[in-house]
Each structure stands twice: as C-alpha cells, then as structure tokens.
Amino acid sequence: MTVTEEIQALREGIDGLDRELLELLNRRMDYARRIGEIKARHGIDPFDPAREEAICRCLTARNRGPLSDESVRAIYREILAASRILQQPLGVAFLGPEWTYSHLAAISLFGHNARYVPHRTLIDVFDALNKNLAHIALVPVENSLEGGIAQTMDLLYERPVVIVRECYLEIAHCLAGRGGEVAAVKRIYGHPHALAQCRRWVFENLRHAELHESASTAQAAQHAAKDPEGAAICSLQAACHHGLKILAERVEDHSGNTTRFFALGHRKNAPTGHDKTSILFAVPDKPGALYTALEPFARWQLNMTRIESRPNRLMPWQYLFFSDFEGHRDDPQIEDSLQALSERTSFLKILGSYPRSDPMKPIRFDFEKVRFGGEN
Numbered sequence: 001m002t003v004t005e006e007i008q009a010l011r012e013g014i015d016g017l018d019r020e021l022l023e024l025l026n027r028r029m030d031y032a033r034r035i036g037e038i039k040a041r042h043g044i045d046p047f048d049p050a051r052e053e054a055i056c057r058c059l060t061a062r063n064r065g066p067l068s069d070e071s072v073r074a075i076y077r078e079i080l081a082a083s084r085i086l087q088q089p090l091g092v093a094f095l096g097p098e099w100t101y102s103h104l105a106a107i108s109l110f111g112h113n114a115r116y117v118p119h120r121t122l123i124d125v126f127d128a129l130n131k132n133l134a135h136i137a138l139v140p141v142e143n144s145l146e147g148g149i150a151q152t153m154d155l156l157y158e159r160p161v162v163i164v165r166e167c168y169l170e171i172a173h174c175l176a177g178r179g180g181e182v183a184a185v186k187r188i189y190g191h192p193h194a195l196a197q198c199r200r201w202v203f204e205n206l207r208h209a210e211l212h213e214s215a216s217t218a219q220a221a222q223h224a225a226k227d228p229e230g231a232a233i234c235s236l237q238a239a240c241h242h243g244l245k246i247l248a249e250r251v252e253d254h255s256g257n258t259t260r261f262f263a264l265g266h267r268k269n270a271p272t273g274h275d276k277t278s279i280l281f282a283v284p285d286k287p288g289a290l291y292t293a294l295e296p297f298a299r300w301q302l303n304m305t306r307i308e309s310r311p312n313r314l315m316p317w318q319y320l321f322f323s324d325f326e327g328h329r330d331d332p333q334i335e336d337s338l339q340a341l342s343e344r345t346s347f348l349k350i351l352g353s354y355p356r357s358d359p360m361k362p363i364r365f366d367f368e369k370v371r372f373g374g375e376n
C-alpha cells in the first residue's frame with residue numbers, strides 16, 4: 001500500500017464516523033428542540049447552566065482519551081451552544097469592545113454561537129441584564145495579581161442578580177503591531193492593568209517606547225492597528241481580529257495571571273453536587289461579630305474559599321464582606337449555616353450557587369490560534 005492509499009483508507013474511516021456523528025448530533029438536537037418547546041410552553045428559562053455542567057462533568061469522567069478532557073469540554077461548549085440556538089439564542093452582555101478578556105471568558109462558557117453584545121461600562125452590562133436585554137451578564141470579579149474588581153463588587157451589592165456560572169481565564173498577553181520587529185516599536189498601547197502586568201518585559205525589551213493607556217486591551221489593539229510604529233499589549237485574539245502581527249508572546253512578568261469571571265442571570269441553579277455559593281453580608285459593630293457570624297461554617301466544616309471586605313458606599317465606615325464557600329445553598333449544612341448567619345448579621349444577600357470551577361486549571365485560549373490562522 002502506498003502512503004496515499006494508507007491515508008485514503010484511514011480517511012474513509014473518518015468519513016464514515018463523521019456521517020454517524022452528524023446523524024447522532026442531529027438526533028441530539030431534536031431532543032433539545034423538544035425540551036425547548038416544553039420549556040417555552042411552561043415559561044421555563046431554556047438555559048440551564050447546572051444541567052450543562054452536569055453533562056460536561058459526566059462526559060469528562062467517562063473520557064478515556066485520546067481526546068483530552070479540555071477538548072471534550074470545548075467540543076461540548078459548541079454542541080450546547082448549537083442546541084441553545086435551536087431553543088432560543090442566548091444573549092450575553094459583556095464589557096467590550098469585542099475580543100476583550102471578558103469576551104473570551106464569555107466564549108469559554110457559552111461557545112461561539114451566542115448573541116454577544118459588547119457594552120462600554122460595567123454599569124451598562126448590569127443594566128442589560130436588569131432591563132432584560134440579555135439573558136446573561138458576564139463580569140470580571142477578581143484577578144490573581146490585582147485582587148477584587150471593586151466596581152463589580154459594588155454592583156453585586158446594589159443590583160438584583162444571581163450568579164449562575166463562574167470561570168477562571170488565564171490572562172496571556174502578547175505584543176502585537178502592524179509589522180516589523182519588537183525593537184522598532186516606538187509606542188505601546190495597553191490597558192493600565194496590562195501595562196502594569198508587563199512592566200518588567202517592557203523595561204527589558206522596549207525601554208524607550210512611549211506608553212499610552214487605553215480603556216481596554218481590545219481598544220489598545222484598535223489603536224495599534226492605526227499606528228505603523230505602535231504595538232499593543234493584548235490577547236492573541238484581539239491582535240488577530242485587528243490584523244496585527246504577533247511580535248512577542250507571553251510578555252506578562254508573572255505566569256499564572258488569572259481572572260475570575262461571573263455569569264449573572266436571574267434564575268437560581270439546581271445543585272450539581274460540585275458547587276460553590278457566594279454571599280455578601282455586613283456584621284453589627286460589636287466585638288467578635290465576624291467570628292460569631294462565621295462560627296456555623298466552621299462547625300459544619302464548610303470550606304470557605306474567599307473572604308474579602310469592601311467599604312459600604314451607602315453607609316460610610318461600615319464594611320461588606322464577600323465570601324465564597326464550597327457547596328450549594330440547598331445543602332442542609334449550608335442552609336443551616338445561612339439561617340444562623342442571617343440571625344447574626346445586619347445584612348445578608350445570597351448571590352447564588354453555581355457549578356464550581358478549579359482556579360488552578362484556568363481556561364487557556366491557545367487553541368484559538370488555530371482558529372485565527374496560526375502564528376502569522
């Protein structure tokens with residue numbers, strides 16, 4: 001058998017399987033469409049993040065390779081997006097413009113097939129959800145290097161929203177320009193955080209370049225696209241979208257730079273058995289108040305994964321505590337702890353229970369290079 005014949009024989013195997021896969025996928029879509037009709041008749045929200053997560057978790061548990069679990073998730077992200085399109089396209093509001101890290105986080109949760117609507121400010125993103133212009137609002141919550149995003153935390157306090165998903169996205173910056181080499185770059189555009197995260201690299205490689213702050217990494221790419229001697233610090237995707245050449249990859253000074261995002265909606269999730277719950281509370285001004293409030297969590301051995309305080313902007317010199325712990329609000333121990341907490345706090349808001357993601361395994365968007373045609 002010649003090499004060509006050998007490949008041809010294997011390709012026939014692939015063609016046969018692809019036909020079967022297509023047939024199976026369409027049968028799957030038919031079930032989803034029928035579920036969508038039932039939900040529409042009964043006024044049930046078609047989007048069910050807990051069910052979607054349960055499907056992915058069940059499949060990755062069964063997966064024996066050679067597909068990686070990450071690939072299984074990526075494939076199902078798009079299958080579920082196609083399924084939702086048949087029911088009702090999911091409208092997702094995010095902090096734009098297109099190809100910001102918020103946009104990438106949204107795609108990592110909801111696939112490429114959703115109705116993504118960029119907004120200019122975080123307030124507009126929350127408004128889109130509250131005015132029912134979007135089903136989901138995607139917002140950044142905290143960064144592994146910079147800490148909590150203050151404006152998001154304030155809006156979580158003020159607005160009636162429910163957290164329905166979380167995701168951790170690896171922030172990988174590149175330097176991208178219209179051409180030439182790194183040494184020829186005279187101006188660098190970047191969001192202040194991105195510039196700060198690449199300070200050492202810029203000092204060592206482009207000490208004499210002028211730094212220009214932009215409203216977002218995607219806007220930095222827009223500026224660089226108009227400046228033949230400029231370059232942007234942005235994601236690979238923003239660079240490719242604006243037709244920029246990648247001059248250097250991974251220019252951030254610290255690896256492991258990760259941002260956590262919340263997908264906000266209106267509806268409470270059902271438990272998946274692998275959830276996290278976020279709350280927001282204030283304690284009375286007296287000794288031991290915080291200790292007393294949290295005591296039931298310790299008694300039930302609940303794992304608190306975060307606690308962070310913010311000044312209460314409506315009541316000067318009082319503080320709000322944002323806290324996350326493992327488990328679902330319907331779990332008996334958590335119900336009990338929340339009941340006790342409500343009796344020991346001056347304010348309590350349960351922000352939501354949602355499928356838990358692993359901060360140590362953030363979403364990486366390197367595979368997107370393939371989609372955008374490689375290294376330039």
Ligand SMILES: O=C(O)C(=O)C[C@]1(C(=O)O)C=C[C@@H](O)C=C1
Nearest residue numbers: 032035046047048049051052083
């Ligand atoms: O199971 C459901 O509730 C469905 O609507 C089906 C389905 C799917 O395709 O599996 C589609 C959308 C939902 O977000 C969850 C799951």
